[in-house]
Amino acid sequence: MEQDINITIIDREGVSHTIEAPTDMAMNLMEVVRSYELAPEGTIGICGGMAMCASCQCYVLSDTELPEMQADEDAMLAEAFYVKENSRLGCQIQMTPAMEGLKVALAPES
Amino acid sequence: MIKTDILIIGAGPTGLFAVFEAGLLKLKCHLIDALPQPGGQCSEIYPKKPIYDIPGFPEILADDLTKNLMEQCKQFEPGFTLGERADTLEKQEDGTFIVTTNKGTKHHAPIVAIAGGLGSFEPRKPLIHNLESFEDNGVEYIIKEPEFYRGKKVVIAGGGDSALDWSIYLSDIASEVTLIHRRNEFRGALDSVDKVQELKDTGKINLITPAEVVGLVGHHELKAVVVSQAEHIDKEYEVECDHFIPLFGLSPKLGPLGNWGLEIEKNAIKVNNALDYQTNIPGVFAIGDVNTYPGKLKLILCGFHEATLMCQAAYQIINPGKRYVLKYTTVSGVDGFDGTRKEAPKAVIKKIE
Numbered sequence: 389m390e391q392d393i394n395i396t397i398i399d400r401e402g403v404s405h406t407i408e409a410p411t412d413m414a415m416n417l418m419e420v421v422r423s424y425e426l427a428p429e430g431t432i433g434i435c436g437g438m439a440m441c442a443s444c445q446c447y448v449l450s451d452t453e454l455p456e457m458q459a460d461e462d463a464m465l466a467e468a469f470y471v472k473e474n475s476r477l478g479c480q481i482q483m484t485p486a487m488e489g490l491k492v493a494l495a496p497e498s
Numbered sequence: 499m500i501k502t503d504i505l506i507i508g509a510g511p512t513g514l515f516a517v518f519e520a521g522l523l524k525l526k527c528h529l530i531d532a533l534p535q536p537g538g539q540c541s542e543i544y545p546k547k548p549i550y551d552i553p554g555f556p557e558i559l560a561d562d563l564t565k566n567l568m569e570q571c572k573q574f575e576p577g578f579t580l581g582e583r584a585d586t587l588e589k590q591e592d593g594t595f596i597v598t599t600n601k602g603t604k605h606h607a608p609i610v611a612i613a614g615g616l617g618s619f620e621p622r623k624p625l626i627h628n629l630e631s632f633e634d635n636g637v638e639y640i641i642k643e644p645e646f647y648r649g650k651k652v653v654i655a656g657g658g659d660s661a662l663d664w665s666i667y668l669s670d671i672a673s674e675v676t677l678i679h680r681r682n683e684f685r686g687a688l689d690s691v692d693k694v695q696e697l698k699d700t701g702k703i704n705l706i707t708p709a710e711v712v713g714l715v716g717h718h719e720l721k722a723v724v725v726s727q728a729e730h731i732d733k734e735y736e737v738e739c740d741h742f743i744p745l746f747g748l749s750p751k752l753g754p755l756g757n758w759g760l761e762i763e764k765n766a767i768k769v770n771n772a773l774d775y776q777t778n779i780p781g782v783f784a785i786g787d788v789n790t791y792p793g794k795l796k797l798i799l800c801g802f803h804e805a806t807l808m809c810q811a812a813y814q815i816i817n818p819g820k821r822y823v824l825k826y827t828t829v830s831g832v833d834g835f836d837g838t839r840k841e842a843p844k845a846v847i848k849k850i851e
Contacts, residue, residue, distance in 0.1 A: 430616050430765035434750060435543050441749065463685035467657050467746055469625050498622060498749070 393485060398449075398493035399426045409483045417478035417492065418444035431497050437479035442468035444478035445495035452490045454481060469498040500577060502528035504812050505597055505607035507584045507755075510538020512786030512801030513613035514567035514576075519809040521574030521835065522827070525816065528577035528605060530584045530597065532618035533748075534640075537564035542619055542748060553799055563798075573834025579603050581642070583618045587758045593781060609781055609812040612760075612767060613805070614788040616750035624655065624744045628714050636720025637742050647672045653723050653737060655679070655711050656745035662686040664745065666693050669702045676704040676737055678711055678725060706737070714742065758782075766790035774811030775804045781815060783808045 392408040397420075399405065409420045418433045421444070435441035439460045445468055448454065454476065461480045465471050475495065481487070504520050506513040509531035517527040535541055540549075540560035548557045555563075582599035587610065589595055597605045621639030623629060629637060641647075641664055652672040654665050657679040663686070665677045677694065684691050697703040706725060713724035715736055722736040752765055760777050761768040767784035769775045771791035775783050785808050786801030794800075813822060831841030 425764075428765055430750070430752065434616060435539075438544060438547060440543055441747070443749070460685075463657065463681070463683060466679070466681040466683070467685070469622070469746075 393488040396491040397421060397426055400494050411483050411485055415483045417481040427494060439464050439477050439480055445475055446478050446492040447472055448474045448476055448492050450489055450491040452487060470495050500528055500605045502526050502607045503816060504609045504611055505605050506611045506613055508613035508615055509536035510615050511540060511567055511798045512805050514571055515802045516611055516805035517571035517574055517576040519806045523809055523813045530579045532583040534581040538615050540564050573836050573838050575835045585754045608816055611808055612784040612788055613786045614755060616787060617752040619748035620751045622746040622749050624746060632714050632720050635718060644671055649673050650740040652741045653739040654743045657681060657684050659686040661745040662690040662694050665703055669697050678706045678709050680708050680710055682707045763790055775808050
């Protein structure tokens with residue numbers, strides 16, 4: 389089994405959670421947030437992870453090298469609110485060993 | 499007053515399949531949905547995406563699943579109240595319920611089945627400080643009646659299919675259509691993008707990109723929008739208009755359902771999953787993604803199962819003590835309320851000599 393990685397997620401109330409995420413279950417960041425219930429059900433991952441709703445938008449705070457943004461994520465962020473330079477969609481960030489040390493803050497609900 | 503046996507809140511896959519199962523038990527259904535079309539998330543969020551875990555369908559587009567469910571239940575003649583949100587639930591002295599929508603449409607039924615998914619879809623509103631003061635005075639989030647815009651100056655904001663499609667549609671009706679998007683790229687279907695390009699080239703659509711509406715101007719009535727454009731140098735200017743239509747998609751909210759006296763946990767309605775998916779209010783059921791119980795999975799296939807058991811319990815409430823045994827559609831066929839009958843072809847019995 390592959391090693392779990394440590395990531396830090398700041399929830400919408402500003403509380404920081406450092407958690408372990410599995411890298412062998414094909415989970416993405418949005419799903420990790422849901423599995424730890426760091427955002428209320430129904431407020432994150434509404435489209436299920438298709439980059440079609442932006443409910444999992446987060447701000448990347450670490451200098452972790454992230455997977456390149458695909459066209460659908462880029463287009464969705466162009467329509468989302470509260471978007472910043474470091475905005476990404478959590479559903480498009482897969483949990484791999486390279487994500488060790490990742491730190492993000494969840495964007496406000498909209 | 500609309501009267502029915504089972505009033506279903508939500509016309510997504512679970513609600514539509516409940517119509518079929520209820521019909522087999524000779525119970526009539528009426529559905530209320532905030533969206534203008536049936537299908538729920540399948541039609542609103544991902545109509546063109548494939549689903550791989552519907553039993554018996556190795557792959558089916560969400561749109562096609564909706565179409566199939568509509569076809570499957572049509573002989574049971576469900577009624578629909580679409581484009582209206584179920585707002586209040588009132589229990590009557592005789593134990594029946596009256597559900598009233600935000601537009602005042604009243605529905606009366608002995609059974610209410612909430613199949614509301616993640617809630618009703620509400621428009622996502624852009625962050626413009628004085629937006630709400632112009633609602634219904636020049637700002638609309640949903641286009642209900644295109645003719646309303648005849649001869650008017652319209653500004654549409656957004657970069658998806660609905661922004662593109664309505665810009666195209668209104669270019670023939672409105673006196674002026676301006677489409678504003680934060681990017682030069684659009685997310686819609688390719689032919690819609692091409693069509694907007696063509697209309698832009700012929701001067702029928704005024705395209706402003708990359709730009710954003712940052713303020714509204716007017717006294718009671720909308721006179722103009724303030725546009726911030728960020729090409730080369732940032733500049734801000736006003737675009738005169740009668741209507742501003744921000745189309746940034748819809749997001750589901752549990753909304754008024756939260757005030758119906760139901761037990762809510764994690765934005766979902768708690769139900770009795772040992773038996774019939776009834777809520778803490780007898781006669782009110784919750785099925786599909788909207789409910790929760792230990793081990794709950796938000797899957798369409800689980801919604802189908804829950805809908806089926808709910809209908810059996812509804813039958814018992816509506817027909818207390820009446821005997822009934824489960825029948826297989828293959829054996830007994832399907833008798834529609836519209837007089838149609840589906841049945842398995844009779845076996846051919848022929849002697850071999």
